[in-house]
Amino acid sequence: MTSSLYRLYSFRRCPYAMRARLGLLFAELQVELREIVLKNKPTQMLAISPKGTVPVLQVFDAIVDDAVIEESREIMMWALEQQDPQGLLDTKFLHQANALIKQNDNEFKHWLDRYKYADRHLEMTQTEYRQRGEVFLQVLEKLLAKNKYLLSDSISVADIGIMPFVRQFAHVDRDVFYSLPYPNLQQWLQHWLEHPLFLQAMIKFKPWQEGDDVMVFPASLIDLN
Numbered sequence: 001m002t003s004s005l006y007r008l009y010s011f012r013r014c015p016y017a018m019r020a021r022l023g024l025l026f027a028e029l030q031v032e033l034r035e036i037v038l039k040n041k042p043t044q045m046l047a048i049s050p051k052g053t054v055p056v057l058q059v060f061d062a063i064v065d066d067a068v069i070e071e072s073r074e075i076m077m078w079a080l081e082q083q084d085p086q087g088l089l090d091t092k093f094l095h096q097a098n099a100l101i102k103q104n105d106n107e108f109k110h111w112l113d114r115y116k117y118a119d120r121h122l123e124m125t126q127t128e129y130r131q132r133g134e135v136f137l138q139v140l141e142k143l144l145a146k147n148k149y150l151l152s153d154s155i156s157v158a159d160i161g162i163m164p165f166v167r168q169f170a171h172v173d174r175d176v177f178y179s180l181p182y183p184n185l186q187q188w189l190q191h192w193l194e195h196p197l198f199l200q201a202m203i204k205f206k207p208w209q210e211g212d213d214v215m216v217f218p219a220s221l222i223d224l225n
């Protein structure tokens, strides 16, 4: 039996799971967190989500049926639809936010993986993979030349949905990333890396095992006002 309303299966270093955790933090929702090890996924997670990717959010509801949300974008959107005190789902920008996240997930992630693991993809050089990925970075740079965040001067779902992937790209080779001609993007990423909610999203949890005490994420809610 559980007394929690929401349970998140997560993996700290996964950019998709980071996006889901950021969505929950901006929505000021607390969940039971089960940190997993990708090589040894809990049977409880696979029983509700056989595709075996994180993040997975389990929603316990005494009135309507329990639900399982197994796509990071949907978890982020669902969380902010429950509560959105900072207005990340501003409808003026929602269409554009969705289009950018889609480009991130479909196109940018493809080149990011090849840039990161160029030794496993010998069709092109690492520099060529990086340059393919930079096409998306150039789109972001142009947007950030106009506003502090991607779609306006306020944080939107596009920022939290895309930031973990840009971080991963930058971390393949920080010296190279910070030498590229994208000053606004570099500043935006730096701002995110220091953001209190991102720091909270990256707090370490030990991998969950059956019988462990419930771990609550976040342990306490940060008031940004």
Ligand SMILES: N[C@@H](CCC(=O)N[C@@H](CS)C(=O)NCC(=O)O)C(=O)O
Pocket (backbone or CB within 6 Å): 011, 013, 014, 015, 016, 017, 038, 052, 053, 054, 055, 070, 071, 072, 073
């Ligand atoms: N489309 C999924 C992708 C999630 C995904 O691929 N997560 C990776 C970790 S970053 C994963 O769980 N991979 C399964 C594995 O490596 O076994 C989402 O947006 O949630």
